[in-house]
Amino acid sequence: MLTLIGKRLLFAIPSLIGVVIVTFLLTRALPGDPAAYFAGPAATKEAVDQIRKKLGFDKPLIEQFVHYTNDLAHGDLGTSLTTGQPVAAELRNRLPASAELTLLGLVVSIVIAIPLGVLAATRPGSWIDHLCRVTTTAGVSLPVFFTGLVLVYVFYFRLGWSPAPLGRLDVFYSAPPTVTGFYLIDTLVARDFEAFRSAFSQLILPAVTLAIFSLAPIARMTRASMLAVLASDFVRTARASGLSPGKVIVTYAFRNAMLPVITTLSMVFSFLLGANVLVEKVFAWPGIGSYAVEALIASDFAPVQGFVLTMAVMYVLLNLLIDILYGVIDPRVRLEG
Amino acid sequence: MKRRDFLKSVSGLAAGALAPTAPAIWSPAKADARSETLLIVSEGGPNNLDIHGVGTNVPGYEVSWNCYDRLISHEMKSGPGGVPYYDRDKFKPELAEDFNIGDMSVTFKLRKNAKFHDGTPVTAKDVKWSLDRAVSVGGFPTFQMSAGSLTKPEQFVVVDDHTVRVDFLKKDKLTIPDLAVIVPCVVNSELVKKSASEKDAWGLEFTKQQTAGSGAYKVTKWTAGTEVVMERNEDWVSGPMPKIKRVIWRMVPQAGNRRALLERGDADISYELPFKDFQEMKANGKLNVVSLPFSNGIQYIGMNVTKPPFDNPKVRQAMAYAMPYQKIMDAVLFGLANPMFGAAKDKPTEVAWPQPTKYNTDMEKAKALLTEAGYANGFETTISFDLNFAGVNEPLCVLVQESLAQLGIKTTINKVPGANWRTELTKKEMPLFTNVFSGWLDYPEYFFYWCYHGNNSIFNTMSYKSPEMDKLIDGARIAAANGDTAAYDADVKGFVDLAFADIPRIPLYQPFVNVAMQKNISGYQYWFHRRLDYRAMAKG
Numbered sequence: 001m002l003t004l005i006g007k008r009l010l011f012a013i014p015s016l017i018g019v020v021i022v023t024f025l026l027t028r029a030l031p032g033d034p035a036a037y038f039a040g041p042a043a044t045k046e047a048v049d050q051i052r053k054k055l056g057f058d059k060p061l062i063e064q065f066v067h068y069t070n071d072l073a074h075g076d077l078g079t080s081l082t083t084g085q086p087v088a089a090e091l092r093n094r095l096p097a098s099a100e101l102t103l104l105g106l107v108v109s110i111v112i113a114i115p116l117g118v119l120a121a122t123r124p125g126s127w128i129d130h131l132c133r134v135t136t137t138a139g140v141s142l143p144v145f146f147t148g149l150v151l152v153y154v155f156y157f158r159l160g161w162s163p164a165p166l167g168r169l170d171v172f173y174s175a176p177p178t179v180t181g182f183y184l185i186d187t188l189v190a191r192d193f194e195a196f197r198s199a200f201s202q203l204i205l206p207a208v209t210l211a212i213f214s215l216a217p218i219a220r221m222t223r224a225s226m227l228a229v230l231a232s233d234f235v236r237t238a239r240a241s242g243l244s245p246g247k248v249i250v251t252y253a254f255r256n257a258m259l260p261v262i263t264t265l266s267m268v269f270s271f272l273l274g275a276n277v278l279v280e281k282v283f284a285w286p287g288i289g290s291y292a293v294e295a296l297i298a299s300d301f302a303p304v305q306g307f308v309l310t311m312a313v314m315y316v317l318l319n320l321l322i323d324i325l326y327g328v329i330d331p332r333v334r335l336e337g
Numbered sequence: 338m339k340r341r342d343f344l345k346s347v348s349g350l351a352a353g354a355l356a357p358t359a360p361a362i363w364s365p366a367k368a369d370a371r372s373e374t375l376l377i378v379s380e381g382g383p384n385n386l387d388i389h390g391v392g393t394n395v396p397g398y399e400v401s402w403n404c405y406d407r408l409i410s411h412e413m414k415s416g417p418g419g420v421p422y423y424d425r426d427k428f429k430p431e432l433a434e435d436f437n438i439g440d441m442s443v444t445f446k447l448r449k450n451a452k453f454h455d456g457t458p459v460t461a462k463d464v465k466w467s468l469d470r471a472v473s474v475g476g477f478p479t480f481q482m483s484a485g486s487l488t489k490p491e492q493f494v495v496v497d498d499h500t501v502r503v504d505f506l507k508k509d510k511l512t513i514p515d516l517a518v519i520v521p522c523v524v525n526s527e528l529v530k531k532s533a534s535e536k537d538a539w540g541l542e543f544t545k546q547q548t549a550g551s552g553a554y555k556v557t558k559w560t561a562g563t564e565v566v567m568e569r570n571e572d573w574v575s576g577p578m579p580k581i582k583r584v585i586w587r588m589v590p591q592a593g594n595r596r597a598l599l600e601r602g603d604a605d606i607s608y609e610l611p612f613k614d615f616q617e618m619k620a621n622g623k624l625n626v627v628s629l630p631f632s633n634g635i636q637y638i639g640m641n642v643t644k645p646p647f648d649n650p651k652v653r654q655a656m657a658y659a660m661p662y663q664k665i666m667d668a669v670l671f672g673l674a675n676p677m678f679g680a681a682k683d684k685p686t687e688v689a690w691p692q693p694t695k696y697n698t699d700m701e702k703a704k705a706l707l708t709e710a711g712y713a714n715g716f717e718t719t720i721s722f723d724l725n726f727a728g729v730n731e732p733l734c735v736l737v738q739e740s741l742a743q744l745g746i747k748t749t750i751n752k753v754p755g756a757n758w759r760t761e762l763t764k765k766e767m768p769l770f771t772n773v774f775s776g777w778l779d780y781p782e783y784f785f786y787w788c789y790h791g792n793n794s795i796f797n798t799m800s801y802k803s804p805e806m807d808k809l810i811d812g813a814r815i816a817a818a819n820g821d822t823a824a825y826d827a828d829v830k831g832f833v834d835l836a837f838a839d840i841p842r843i844p845l846y847q848p849f850v851n852v853a854m855q856k857n858i859s860g861y862q863y864w865f866h867r868r869l870d871y872r873a874m875a876k877g
Contacts, residue, residue, distance in 0.1 A: 048763065050475045054391055081384065081392055085561050093560075149593060157597045164603040165594050166378075167563060171585055172370055284589040286563040294562060297754070 004327075005320065012316040019312040020072065020305075024065055027301040034081060034300060055081075068305075077309070078302030080295060087306040091288060095310065096181025097168060098280070098287030102272050104184075104203055105210025109268070113215045114261070117222025121230060122249060132219055140216035144275045148209040148282035155205060163201050165283045170198045206283045213275055214268045221264040225257040232256075258329050266322040270315060372877055373582040375858075377869070378595045378604040382565060382588045386556055387544035388519050389470055389478045398519050399868035400565065403584075405522035405550035406432040406575045408445050408464065408501075409513075413862060420627055421862040421873070425779045428513065431575045432459060432523055432551065438513065447499040450574050453525040454548065454555045461495040466526035468493040468503070470539045478520045484778065485515020508818035514778050519866055525549040553579050553872045563588055567871070580860075580875040599624055599853055605876065606854040606869065611728055615851045616671040625856055628849040629863045630675050633784050634775025635691045636729075638720075638737065638843040639798045641768045646718075651710035653840045657696040658703035660843055661740040669732045673851060677844035686830045690781035691847050694837050700743055707744055715745025721770040722750075723758040730771055733845075737771075765800050772798060773848060777865045781829050782813040789836055801841040806832060 035052035052058050056067065071078060077087035113136075120132035139147075155162040163170055168183055173195045176186040184203070187196035229235060230253050238248045277289035288307060295303035383397035386404070390397070410431040416422025430436060433445040451459040469490040472482045482488065486509040494502040505512055515521070524544065532543035543549070548556045553573045558566040567584040587604075589595050596614050598604035600623065610618075619626040640647035640656065647653055662678045680693040707713065720737060722730035731752070738748040748769070753761050761767055774796050776783050787794050790810050791802040813828035836842075850867045860874040 047476045047480055048759075051391060080561075090561070149591070152594060152597065157601060160601070164598055164601065165591075166587055166589065166598070166603075171376060171587065172374075281590045282594065284563075284587065284591070284594070286560065290590065291562060 077306040104207040108211035113218035121226030136216035404548040510817040655706035675847040799841040
């Protein structure tokens, strides 16, 4: 197992180096001159030049790159110009917000989609199969910001059930002391149940928005994979041997249908992180997605580079995790690895 | 279905069934906190708490204005619609308790009991250090100081612990007003110097993250891009104690959500909403919507006069007759602007700025002028705009495009990303574009100096050069400094007339700053910087 992990991590190094180079070049190729942007509305040419010099953008590209990689090696991702904060610190503060939201969205989605997919597969053509088809199609065809706005409109504006879409906590609560960065956990650690309730109620709408969007691939993949497995010989044998339908489906069929579902889950998780950008905008969520977009609009290089790098690292770790999970579910994969 | 349709349907059924069900999660202590707290929502937040910093954005100015004191400030007068409006010509002491304007200098007596947020007394050397800093750090603050002929540290003299003198390099009417803008704020020099380093001699890194002033508020928490929390400074002496104890300023990127927060009564104030929303909120009357014209500001269509076809004044006049002025007012701005066109033919030019031109949409005249200029069949051109303000710029450009098509002028629309807009402006290559300019200092010659003078500043986006114009502008500046009213009036009328005859830029309208707030919020004041002044506001 350890050699597998080691090997995997080793393979990731070239891709990370590639990501560093490509993001550096891409951000430099963006149109727009950050110096002119940050010189403010009333700047003269000299003022712009002064700022360019201060930011180091007057140096040749290769020198900037050496400087950047050197900083990177020391764990310094640079400073964002739009927010004025060190990028590493901002990402560290914002990543838990995005992760908490994405994970909760994914959990909600799994809890709904997998049973739905399994039920649809065991009763193809029945009403539950149609229900599965309709909900997933509807969910995936609605853009997330639209679903988000509709939910805000209905549950906040009209019904007043949901709190104001103002980020992770109600304005008048203060954030719990940071342990994990996940407010749901930190508020419990601090035994601040009122804040826990506030954090949880703030999370519901955005998490549901993400869940609706990600239902489709998970439910469809579960259904397809279950159908294939249910038609296979060993299931027929199990049924013929007189095992109860529950045991056949859960113990034999479902476990074997899991592999493609797990692969889909990792894909869904990655694109949820992307879809997050819009959800974070709608719910004023202080996550990394909205951070990166704002930086991009302002041609603010450092956060964009930091964001892409963080994402790359996360993908590498995620893929590693999925590979390990494969091994747990299906011992054959372990041998090949 | 669109968000707006939803919102509309709700404003229809209004209060009755659903409005008063505010979330009942406040415990009594929290309800108390709420009545003394102002909750502001806006799209963007500050990137730096210090206006002297590198690239501090406009929301950052609001923090500086409320957390730092200046030596002097403006009195208020009654503005359009009875809203308090800063008085350009009347100054009141702020950190200074008294000031005395001499011929070539001004002397300020500081309040003896004024203290910085950390309790150290404000002294003359803090004032000098702060003004030195403003003229030395470079970039925007230094540029703004120079607009009032404040350029050298030697101009700021410590007379004694509580007296400061500012010497004038030359007579300039803008020197005193320039000491009342946001930039010359007084910073706690001893505190900041502790964090200064060789690379950062003025301690900009320190003041970027925290406020080190003597102002009415201090920042207690700032999460960039998310929120700013400010608490009242209980020891503030430079004015009457503000009523709002705490200001929470949240960034909500979605305009629809900002409106929902206001209409549900959860947020107290918001700006930066689409014009249509402001107009609808004004109409349904549940909120207070204040709309006031930008002082010294105009949205215009600019033409690059160095290249054909716009090097020909006849073509430019034709363009001015071809603008769909009223359509822009109605369809883009929903009436929330002052028209800058269509003045009566016999109306004399005023000594004021902005003032409307005598142009009107007249396609016959435009066609005739274009034929005269040799472009009877029109030409091809590109109109550019800043995507950051696409809400106004995009429909505006489409209307212009439509109108020009009637003259055979084929216009392509070029959308420039916000980050790139300044660069494009500096290059001065765009043939046709729309933009806004507004000056902090509300004087016609200030506007013209930046926008029409032959020294070709970045705001002379048309690259317009005319010796006659320069003479009039320079003449007005000198006349203003010497108090020669007759010469001043003649020069101002002269340059306005010339700008309208030569028409390198076509004024369209004077934009409004729109702020929506709950009915129980009072004390909103209009300032030249167009941001909020919390010190005068009250809730309930």
